[in-house]
Amino acid sequence: MRTSVLGSVCALLLLLREPVCRGDEVTSSTVNPCCYFPCQHLGVCVRYSEDKYECDCTRTGYYGENCTVPEFWTRARQFLKPRPDVVHYILTHFQWLWDIINCTFLRDVLMRLVLTVRSNLIPHPPTYNSKYGYLSWESYYNLSYYTRVLPPVPEDCPTPMGVKGKAGLPDPELLVERLLKRRTFRPDPQGTNLMFAFFAQHFTHQFFKTYNRMGLGYTKALAHGVDAGHIYGDNLKRQLNLRLLKNGKLKYQLINGEMYPPTVANAAVKMSYPPGTPKENQLAIGQEVFGLLPGLGLYATLWLREHNRVCDILKAEHPTWDDEQLFQTTRLIIIGETIRIVIEDYVQHLSGYLLRLKFDPTLLFNSQFQYGNRIALEFSQLYHWHPLMPDSFFINGDELAYTQFIFNTSVLTHYGVEKLVDAFTRQAAGQIGGGYNINAVVTKVAVGTIKESRQLRLQPFNEYRKRFNLEPYTSFRQFTDNEEIARELEEFYGDIDALEFYPGLMLEKTRAGAIFGESMVEMGAPFSLKGLLGNPICSPEYWKPSTFGGKVGFDIVNTASLKKLVCLNTRTCPHVAFNVPAKEKSQPGNDGSKVQTDELCVAMTTLDDKILGEKLQYYYSSSEDEGSDNEDEDGEGKTIRDASVNEPEIDYSADGTAVNTGPKGVINDWRKYKQLEVEQKQEQKNEMERLIKKLSMTCRSDLDLEKDKEKQKELQEKLKGKMTMQEYNMLQEGQDDEDFLQHYRMQRIEEMRRQLCRGKRFEQVHELTSGEDFLEALDKEDKSTLVMIHIYEPEVPGCEAMRGSLMCLAQEYPLVKFCSVRSSAISTSALFRDSALPALLVYKGGDLIGNFVRLTDQLGEDFFAVDVEALLQEYGLLPEKPPIVTKTVRNGAIIQTTVSDEDSDLDID
């Protein structure tokens, strides 16, 4: 049935094909000079008489007949500018360097650089479209067109690709069959999984909605960016049909007590299902084609739940708001969450960068950045990532073939969200680049893509390379290391300059260990980042709490993550990520396994916090403290810190030279930064002492008060961290930095090894029933074991949420011993019982190293494991999570399985 649908699409494409006048009209004397693509460096080719042209080199930084002669400053800049592959290499290597940068202001500097350099490659306002190869009001104004970065190949050229290559292009079916079709499934070396694949598909189909019925190169997604139209529909009528029109919510249905999208019987919107699918089985979703794959239904369900969850939160904040305002504000929050997840989870994973990416619109407030975006045809072509799809789907022990998966309305509700998330997280997706990796079920889509690009006369791959500041390839053998591909392409195209855009992106040699080659990244990232940051919510006018319903809503946007999206909307929090869980690997001998370095960053951040002391009120918030202050103080603390971070930044980033600073320079910068922090230390220390005195904890009431006090003293020393203090001093005294890093790493590695290898596994929450129990729980364990004790009373708000959260965490952190104890069982003071619950004490080697009281002040009364985890992580109180081991052995067999997905972008109704 899919075949027939696709068949009709192809027929449609053929019908729409304009009768172009090739070959026959062209005589040798009248070759359009622009067919040579003579203008370099973004110069614009303008034809004058039959064989005369001019290049408009204005503001390209070049001059001369073909814009090839650099102006002085261009030459200087060229000289300084690192090549993209060098930058990429740096961004994906030198873990230790990034470990430091991740934690400092340099992260902001680099992030800003990434954003501006990338988005400057995308013209704004938009330029050409498929009808207009020159600037025109129509192409600016008519939003139904995709824009184009490069104008079409002129109609009257000697060959389809201009002047290079053969008179005819290779048969697309043959091309796909010979070079793109999968032979055996090749998993992505970056570990990308199906959770990522479906996210990509779900996310991008809010702005890729090719509208072939209007003509080629048109789109139905008129917002041209992240508008969440895939959740709310691309027009008002559809939106209203999907809305509950109460409390801002969307319609839903409950199945086994869980929220799912409503059926079409309930929300009358048109969905693309095979004819004859009963209305009761069709899910009503914003994007009409999302019934196609259960993976899309999964994300639709998650976002539906998230929308309605946020509505509840906003409603509680603003009891006076009507349905419309609740809906509209929630939509902005959902858009904000989406952008954050895309940058910090999705692009982060895809890039493989060690620089921790950050969604922070304020980074661009002082640069010339145009808000607004127009989706480009090239972007839509480039995003056909069907090699991601496996050969079949493994869910909960079942293997589903495509025929059982596609349009199967029962998969989602049969397994439920948790099981699908778990399954898709564990199943590897295919490598996108490198060829031979598209499942036969979806090769048709690749064929369609190539056909579309020909009808729209996309310029050659090498012209796009130049457009994005990349060197054009000089031969097929330079283009790919694969001899077979090089040979076939040579035969197909005859000339590297005639290679087409899409095959070029898919067949280019991949970067070492990466999902695709240089061009996909260097061309895709600019489109992507421009689209994300060009969103109106990122503009200075919008980017403030009130836009999102106040601090609470703004916080939701600012802390969104894939994990939260899933875990706040499921009962049990399944394992979720964009990469397959790492296998239990033996630690490599070289200096940077991820585990160790993550730990290092946590340690560094904690070191920062401790020295800064800005958050000590959390460690020692006594029950007498005004709980409500905490959050505000935190907010302030952050501002203070940002301010201090910004200060040195002026020194280093004004001319952008920070980027060129070597490792030594980075360490120097860091040291200066530390110095600033230290100045605050003394002040904070006094405050800390005051707080410790105030501490009214009596849970270890069997120890006498004197001893307790001493303990606290010691503890205070501990808190400052003997080791970290030492290291800090080393740093201050200007000891050799290399030594410092070396020393640091060794210590961390040692600690990690102890943790991971010898650690006893607990995996559940132990209930303690008495003071004796309590002490024993502490004393019994190895010195390196973390013990966390939750003090509760069942009826105190938040204690139940805490109990649930710890049960989850106990699973996730099997090496940490989690205990809970009723406060009455350990005879705490009444004051403590009344005002400090739920409390969490963290011990190591018998010493209290973390002490959280009245957690509801920080977490609210309804929170989840992720929140507690985030809080603990913030203080560096959690070890690295051990890699999750799949219980069922999923080796070859599972890896052999990838899914293919139909391209929902092809209009199928």
Ligand SMILES: *[C@@H]1O[C@H](CO)[C@@H](O)[C@H](O)[C@H]1NC(C)=O
């Ligand atoms: C400009 O480009 C045209 C066409 O490629 C070429 O014939 C001509 O020699 C070039 N002119 C210069 C000065 O390089």
Ligand SMILES: *[C@@H]1O[C@H](CO)[C@@H](O)[C@H](O)[C@H]1NC(C)=O
């Ligand atoms: C955009 O162009 C298409 C095709 O020319 C036309 O049908 C449509 O009405 C135009 N839209 C606007 C808003 O002008």
Ligand SMILES: *[C@@H]1O[C@H](CO)[C@@H](O)[C@H](O)[C@H]1NC(C)=O
């Ligand atoms: C749909 O999925 C279920 C599993 O949820 C499977 O048992 C069934 O065979 C599938 N239906 C079809 C028509 O393939």
Ligand SMILES: *[C@@H]1O[C@H](CO)[C@@H](O)[C@H](O)[C@H]1NC(C)=O
């Ligand atoms: C820095 O960020 C990258 C990307 O998230 C990560 O891979 C690397 O481990 C981070 N380093 C630390 C220490 O967090």
